[in-house]
Amino acid sequence: MSGRAASMAGASAQARYRALRAERRQERAVARLVISGVAGSMTAGLFGWVPGLAVGLGLLFTQLLLFRVRPGALTDWRRGAAAERRMGRRLSRLDPAYFHVLHDRALPGGFRENLDHLVVGHTGVYAVSSRRWRPLTRLRADDRLWAGPRPLTRLHARTRRAAAAVADRLAAETGHEVEVSPVIAVHGGRLPRGGIVHEGVLLHRADRVKRLIERQPVLFTTAEVAAIAAAAERILPPMIDI
Numbered sequence: 001m002s003g004r005a006a007s008m009a010g011a012s013a014q015a016r017y018r019a020l021r022a023e024r025r026q027e028r029a030v031a032r033l034v035i036s037g038v039a040g041s042m043t044a045g046l047f048g049w050v051p052g053l054a055v056g057l058g059l060l061f062t063q064l065l066l067f068r069v070r071p072g073a074l075t076d077w078r079r080g081a082a083a084e085r086r087m088g089r090r091l092s093r094l095d096p097a098y099f100h101v102l103h104d105r106a107l108p109g110g111f112r113e114n115l116d117h118l119v120v121g122h123t124g125v126y127a128v129s130s131r132r133w134r135p136l137t138r139l140r141a142d143d144r145l146w147a148g149p150r151p152l153t154r155l156h157a158r159t160r161r162a163a164a165a166v167a168d169r170l171a172a173e174t175g176h177e178v179e180v181s182p183v184i185a186v187h188g189g190r191l192p193r194g195g196i197v198h199e200g201v202l203l204h205r206a207d208r209v210k211r212l213i214e215r216q217p218v219l220f221t222t223a224e225v226a227a228i229a230a231a232a233e234r235i236l237p238p239m240i241d242i
Contacts (some may be wrong), residue, residue, distance in 0.1 A: 170235070
């Protein structure tokens with residue numbers, strides 16, 4: 001896949017979700033039919049075919065619904081891809097005269113993870129990672145970063161390293177230093193209104209990241225933005241192509 005489709009937000013996460021779903025589709029379908037069929041047959045033997053049919057169909061529908069909401073790798077990939085797409089739509093509202101946005105890019109330097117979004121604009125360069133938590137999960141920071149009662153030991157460090165790797169490659173490609181600010185766009189979780197800054201990484205509500213980026217001081221001219229964005233396109237291929 002290449003071109004516009006390869007640059008869509010959440011493309012590689014959605015592809016991973018579809019691959020996992022396809023791997024498990026047949027075994028899940030057989031299991032659902034067997035369970036629903038057995039329950040429906042037993043009910044029909046006791047109460048008649050109409051209640052048996054209702055029980056079988058109701059159980060099949062319930063299993064399909066639980067599959068959509070139950071925790072697990074498949075659900076995490078689907079919801080993660082959806083969060084990236086939402087963030088992509090928000091960033092697409094940045095004025096294209098001043099901002100260029102790249103989505104779902106492979107990182108340089110042997111990183112296994114992708115970069116969800118890179119914003120290059122007249123207010124700076126931002127490496128934005130979309131991360132989703134369950135609704136109302138409270139994020140906070142003291143000497144560590146926390147999501148509810150759980151410490152987040154690697155998230156901010158990984159985000160900071162990714163931004164540094166992009167900055168190094170942009171400097172090599174453009175011939176001058178380019179600072180890349182690491183930002184985590186928080187979906188679902190609760191944050192203070194101004195977000196959290198932890199060890200150089202900003203965590204901010206996903207619906208406020210666009211405004212935050214727009215309101216920073218102007219750093220680059222339009223020509224500089226175009227040159228940095230072109231360099232980013234060269235060094236950061238779409239993740240789905242890797």
